[in-house]
Amino acid sequence: MEITIKEGGGRLDKTLSDLTDLSRSQIKEAVKTGLISVNGQSKKASYTVQTGDKISYQIPQAEMLEYAPQNLPLDIVYEDADLAVVNKVQGMVVHPAAGHTSGTLVNALLYHIKDLSTINGVIRPGIVHRLDKDTSGLLMVAKNDLAHQALAAELKAKKSLRRYVAIVHGNVPDDFGLIEAPIGRSKKDRKKQAVTAQGKPALTHFHVLERFSSYTFLELTLETGRTHQIRVHMAYIGHPLAGDPLYGPRKTLQGEGQFLHAQTLGFTHPRSGKLMEFSVSPPQIFQERLEQLRKAEL
CATH class of the missing domain: 3.10.290.10 (RNA-binding S4 domain)
Structure with missing residues (x-):
């Protein structure tokens, strides 16, 4: 053309x-x-x-996305007739998209968990919420539409518990804090999100767990769930996530992406009404870097 x-x-x-x-x-x-x-x-x-x-x-040829079961390793922390909780590994994309046509969490779910909700169609079966590719940790998966609707409604009502741990650059001065800053797509870079007056409300609570000479180990709790929320908010207050290739500095902790882990997930079971809470430890590379920072302080 x-x-x-x-x-x-x-x-x-x-x-x-x-x-x-x-x-x-x-x-x-x-x-x-x-x-x-x-x-x-x-x-x-x-x-x-x-x-x-x-x-x-010439118009580039579209990549064929593969929504097929794949026998990929999947850490299922909990499963019943209505839902599952999985521990996503760092480096795994949640669902097929341009650049990641297969090998995703959805491909693994289709193999290991036969029944998945259909609310998001064939693109995101069972997916109630997402984690970035290089963020590890807990995700809830709906196995039927009733469970999906209930879990999604609880997320929207800000009643679910989503608690993360992260290593960030610099020393965060306050032991506790709340970052309240709206987030929307960056006008300068379409791949990035940014704090902008035209964005959607976003709230992130933080609690300092440990301080090191050049880094801080934090616990963060999401009240909202905007794209890249923790990564954007921490960069906004001058403490970007260690290892973050999009929002952080080049000189950082060596790893496989941002040091961010969805450690704790809590919600109300859609059928029984029981409060459920799950926790998993960060991946090995996260724990190794944390130990290195601790030893450097001795």
């Missing part, structure tokens, strides 16, 4: 994104693979387009 620029002055990736249905990330990838040319020549995504430029582009 080809378009002619009527008004120049903008970056190639932004201009093409504005004039087509392609995202800037798709355009940048297409530029790298030679699917986009300007006047018959390859240009960088940062190229400043000129009036009259003829941009030729």
Whole structure:
């Protein structure tokens, strides 16, 4: 396909994104693979387009997402006829999406847990809430629509317990605190969330567990569940998560992503009405880095 620029002055990736249905990330990838040319020549995504430029582009072939059972390791902490609680490993994506077409938690659930709620369709069967790819820890899974509706309603009413532990940069001065700052998509980077007046309300409670020379070990409790909430809020107050590739500094603790673990999950059982609470320890790499920080203080 080809378009002619009527008004120049903008970056190639932004201009093409504005004039087509392609995202800037798709355009940048297409530029790298030679699917986009300007006047018959390859240009960088940062190229400043000129009036009259003829941009030729090919639409990247869509990735096929695989919603099929896969025999992947799955740590099922609890399971009954209505729900399950699983301990997601760090590095696992919750459901198939662009860039992660298989090997997700959903693929594992379809293999290990035969009955899953259908409220979110084939895309997210059984998924009531999510964790970021590199965040480990507890997730509730609904096995039927009745359980899904009840668990989701409790989350919306802010009655569920979601408590995390994290290692953050710097020394958090207050032992306890509440971060109340609205979160929405960043206007500067579509991959990121940000504190913005146009965002949705977001509240994060924190409690300092240990302080080290350059880091703090925290317990955090979510009152709301916005995308990247803890990561955004901690960066907002000047204490980004250690290992966070999106919101943190480059010089950080070596690991496999942000040091954030969903340690405790509590909710009301949708059928029995019983209060249920589960806790799991952080992954080995989290515990090892924590011990290293403690030894460095001796």
